[in-house]
Amino acid sequence: MNKQRKFPENYILLPVSKTRVNPQDTPKVAKFFTQLQSSSEAPTALSLNVRKRPAQPSDEITVTVLDSIDTEGAKLISISNEELASFRFSYPGIRIIPEKFYNPAIASREIIKIHLTEPQALSTVTLRILDQQQQGIPDVTAVFFSDYSASRGASGVTDASGTVVLKLSSNVAERIYLYPGHSYWGQFKTDVALSSEMSFTLEPIAAGYQDALRFFYQTSAWQPLPRKIKIGIIDTGIGPHKDLSVLGGKNLVRGENENDYTDDEGHGTHVAGIIAAAGELKGVAEGADIMSYRVFAKGQGASNFDIIKAIDQAIKDNCDLINMSLGEAQDDEAISSYIKEAYNAGILCFAASGNDNRGPVSFPAAYSLALAVSAMGRKGTFPENSVQAGSVQEPYGTDPANFIADFSNQGIETDLTAPGVGIISTYPGDHYAVMDGTSMSCPAATGMAARILSGSEEILNLPRNQIRADEMVKYLAIYTKLLGFGANFEGKGMLYTNDELHSET
Amino acid sequence: MTNFILKHKESTEPDIKKMTAVLDAHGVRVLDGSLLPRTALLELDESSLAGVRTDLGTEWTIYPEKSYSVPGTQKKIKK
Numbered sequence: 276m277n278k279q280r281k282f283p284e285n286y287i288l289l290p291v292s293k294t295r296v297n298p299q300d301t302p303k304v305a306k307f308f309t310q311l312q313s314s315s316e317a318p319t320a321l322s323l324n325v326r327k328r329p330a331q332p333s334d335e336i337t338v339t340v341l342d343s344i345d346t347e348g349a350k351l352i353s354i355s356n357e358e359l360a361s362f363r364f365s366y367p368g369i370r371i372i373p374e375k376f377y378n379p380a381i382a383s384r385e386i387i388k389i390h391l392t393e394p395q396a397l398s399t400v401t402l403r404i405l406d407q408q409q410q411g412i413p414d415v416t417a418v419f420f421s422d423y424s425a426s427r428g429a430s431g432v433t434d435a436s437g438t439v440v441l442k443l444s445s446n447v448a449e450r451i452y453l454y455p456g457h458s459y460w461g462q463f464k465t466d467v468a469l470s471s472e473m474s475f476t477l478e479p480i481a482a483g484y485q486d487a488l489r490f491f492y493q494t495s496a497w498q499p500l501p502r503k504i505k506i507g508i509i510d511t512g513i514g515p516h517k518d519l520s521v522l523g524g525k526n527l528v529r530g531e532n533e534n535d536y537t538d539d540e541g542h543g544t545h546v547a548g549i550i551a552a553a554g555e556l557k558g559v560a561e562g563a564d565i566m567s568y569r570v571f572a573k574g575q576g577a578s579n580f581d582i583i584k585a586i587d588q589a590i591k592d593n594c595d596l597i598n599m600s601l602g603e604a605q606d607d608e609a610i611s612s613y614i615k616e617a618y619n620a621g622i623l624c625f626a627a628s629g630n631d632n633r634g635p636v637s638f639p640a641a642y643s644l645a646l647a648v649s650a651m652g653r654k655g656t657f658p659e660n661s662v663q664a665g666s667v668q669e670p671y672g673t674d675p676a677n678f679i680a681d682f683s684n685q686g687i688e689t690d691l692t693a694p695g696v697g698i699i700s701t702y703p704g705d706h707y708a709v710m711d712g713t714s715m716s717c718p719a720a721t722g723m724a725a726r727i728l729s730g731s732e733e734i735l736n737l738p739r740n741q742i743r744a745d746e747m748v749k750y751l752a753i754y755t756k757l758l759g760f761g762a763n764f765e766g767k768g769m770l771y772t773n774d775e776l777h778s779e780t
Numbered sequence: 781m782t783n784f785i786l787k788h789k790e791s792t793e794p795d796i797k798k799m800t801a802v803l804d805a806h807g808v809r810v811l812d813g814s815l816l817p818r819t820a821l822l823e824l825d826e827s828s829l830a831g832v833r834t835d836l837g838t839e840w841t842i843y844p845e846k847s848y849s850v851p852g853t854q855k856k857i858k859k
Contacts, residue, residue: 418855426858452855511850529812529821542850576847580785580812580821587815601848609785609843630851637851666853682853711853 284687285341285374286359288350291618291644291741295347301741304368311340311350336361356687360766363643363690364755367748368741370643373687396442403474404437404453411437412477416454419469421445443469452662453477457541457708460697461662478658480699480707487656487694488549488719491769492559499553499562500729506550506560506721507589507597507622509582510543512536512569516701518554519547523592524567527584528577536567540574541702543567545710546600548701550722556699556707559722560729566592570601577601579609586613590620595728595735595747598721599626599645600714602637611642618644621743625721627713628689630682640713641688646724646748649764650683650695650716657697657709666696666711673759683713685763692758692765693719723770727754730772781823783811783845788818790839802835821845 288311290296290304298305336358342351351374354362363371404415413435420428421443428448431439446469453462459477489495505522513521514537524536538544551565552558568585570577582601589597597617614624626645629637640647654676657663668681679685680696695716702708727750728734734750737743757768788794796817803810806828812821822842824832833842 416854418857420855420857426856428857430857450855454854570848571850576849578783578821579843579846579848580783582848583785583819584812584815587819600850602851603846603848605846607843607846608841609787609846612787612789627851630853680853712851714851 283339283353283355284359285351285353287372287374288352289370289372291368291370291615295345297347301368303742303745304366305347307366307369308350309346311338311343311352338362357762359687360690360762361752364748364752364767368745372643396444398443398446398469399471400441400443400469401472402433402439402441403472404433404455405474405476406459407476407479409476411435412455412459413437414456415477417441418452418454419443419448420450421448423449445469450665452665454662457702457704457706460658460709462660463662463665464660478661480709482555484699485656486697486699486709487651487653488559488698490653490656491694491771492719492723494557494559494561497557497559497561497726500560500726502729502732502735503562503564504560504596504725504729504735505564505566505592505594506725507566507568507585507592507594508543508547508550508718509568509570509585509589509597509599509601510538510546511540511571512538512543513547513565513567514538514544514701514703516544516548516703517705518552518556518701519544519565520551520553521547521567522564524569525585525588526569527581527588528569528572529581531572536569538569538703540571541708542600542714543569544703545698545700545708546598546714546718549698549715549718550598550725552701556701558700559719560725563722563725566594579607582610583613586610586617586624590617590622593739594622596721596725597622597624598718599624599639600712600717602627602629602640604635604637606638606641610639611644614639614642614644618744619741621737621739621741621747623724623744623747625717625724627717628686629684630712630714631684632682634684636684636686636688641686643688646690646720647688647766648713648717648720649685649689649692649766650680650711650713651677651692651758651760651765651769652680652694652696653677661697663697663709663711670760670764677758677760679760679764680711682711683764687763689763690766691720691755692716692760692769693723695719720770723772724751726772727751727770782826784822784824784829785843785845786820786822787841787843788839789841792839794818794839799836799840802832805835806832808832
């Protein structure tokens with residue numbers, strides 16, 4: 276289990292809009308800022324509003340106000356990383372920005388780059404990927420590493436007969452990854468002696484298989500949502516798929532038909548199924564209204580302008596939640612300004628924390644008004660030799676079968692964790708596919724948020740403004756459970772609807 | 781030529797007449813005006829960016845257009 280020490284860090288608190296709080300617009304935030312102002316320079320014990328039970332002394336967290344710009348202006352506070360997620364969920368109408376220090380812009384010497392020449396190929400492998408009936412499977416990506424740490428090796432995609440030829444500089448593959456497009460589990464092997472002709476047989480996805488999502492959320496036994504919630508999915512499009520019903524949407528890619536918001540690539544359809552599949556397979560929020568906002572042209576990246584158009588459309592369409600399983604390393608004010616507009620319209624944005632192998636939390640997940648979701652997995656919820664076996668890495672949870680996926684990013688901006696390893700969901704052409712990533716954990720959290728919020732008519736009926744978004748965040752905070760990974764990996768923990776979230780502890 | 785996003789940052793109504801005149805004067809093309817009057821996608825020569833910013837004034841901000849990807853988890857060989 277990850278043991279994180281409670282090192283205090285400094286953060287700047289700002290209202291959601293502009294740099295000063297307006298008591299008329301946001302009286303609760305103004306009152307809180309006044310409270311912090313009066314206690315300046317002294318540690319302040321803040322009472323949290325994140326438990327269903329009566330308040331306990333342990334619910335209090337200590338915040339030290341270090342500096343302040345007037346009563347209504349920015350505050351510099353000190354708070355421990357462990358308590359930051361609880362603070363964020365208790366005071367959602369506030370931007371929390373880490374204090375940064377800038378260095379003089381001194382030019383550094385250019386790093387000398389050593390170019391390694393690729394050694395000559397020693398092995399030529401004709402590889403066949405087969406199904407259980409020994410028929411070839413097309414479109415399987417095969418990645419053979421001769422030197423994993425140097426990312427050296429060969430890769431290719433199987434043809435219509437399930438065959439691909441690879442040339443490697445070694446007689447042994449340190450690691451082999453086989454990634455099918457859909458319908459099968461991928462495969463992972465280590466230290467494999469290479470021969471001129473090799474074949475691997477893939478395991479099909481069995482109906483009713485209990486993956487990590489259904490281990491924690493027993494979707495097949497759940498009733499559809501009691502109340503309508505509208506979720507905007509900003510992605511590669513959705514469907515068509517027999518298990519999915521898309522209420523509407525728009526293609527925001529410049530130059531494309533705005534009425535074609537279907538999916539050619541599979542990612543958006545998989546995301547949508549995790550949220551709202553309602554057929555042979557069930558998502559966590561069956562019955563939710565899903566809107567497809569397509570921002571990816573086929574095989575290409577998405578422009579931040581098209582993403583802000585999608586957020587703007589989701590606001591106009593009165594969405595309640597937005598799912599963004601996408602990311603980039605750098606901050607982007609164009610997008611953050613629109614996430615802020617969504618928040619001010621009473622909409623919560625969920626974003627994938629990124630798959631950069633423990634890198635910093637990606638943008639827009641790292642933006643303080645978005646909810647950043649990391650990916651966790653559970654041993655025993657995927658076949659032993661599947662690709663997912665390669666994702667098991669510490670930190671492990673209080674229940675040692677749970678782990679944070681090796682690819683999942685980490686940082687203080689993490690708000691929630693959710694299952695994102697070996698997730699079975701819908702795929703275009705009425706197929707099913709297994710995918711991994713924070714792209715999958717993000718819709719698991721979005722869908723669970725929809726399920727939880729659908730139980731509160733009072734919050735959903737609030738006027739569409741910042742207070743509505745604040746109340747949604749506070750309400751969700753009640754339905755979280757820490758799994759023992761540490762705040763940088765799980766934030767406030769995993770969303771659950773009741774105490775049935777089954778994990779050993 | 782590079783693409784940039786123009787956004788009005790104040791809560792007041794933007795002065796579209798002035799904005800249009802500035803863009804015309806610098807030969808800026810509006811590639812996507814579907815979010816006007818508050819936001820637009822522009823195409824302009826990077827050398828004229830500073831001039832456009834100055835002439836538009838502080839109520840407008842200009843951000844570069846960026847590309848986002850779906851975060852994948854597949855292992856890749858270094859080319």
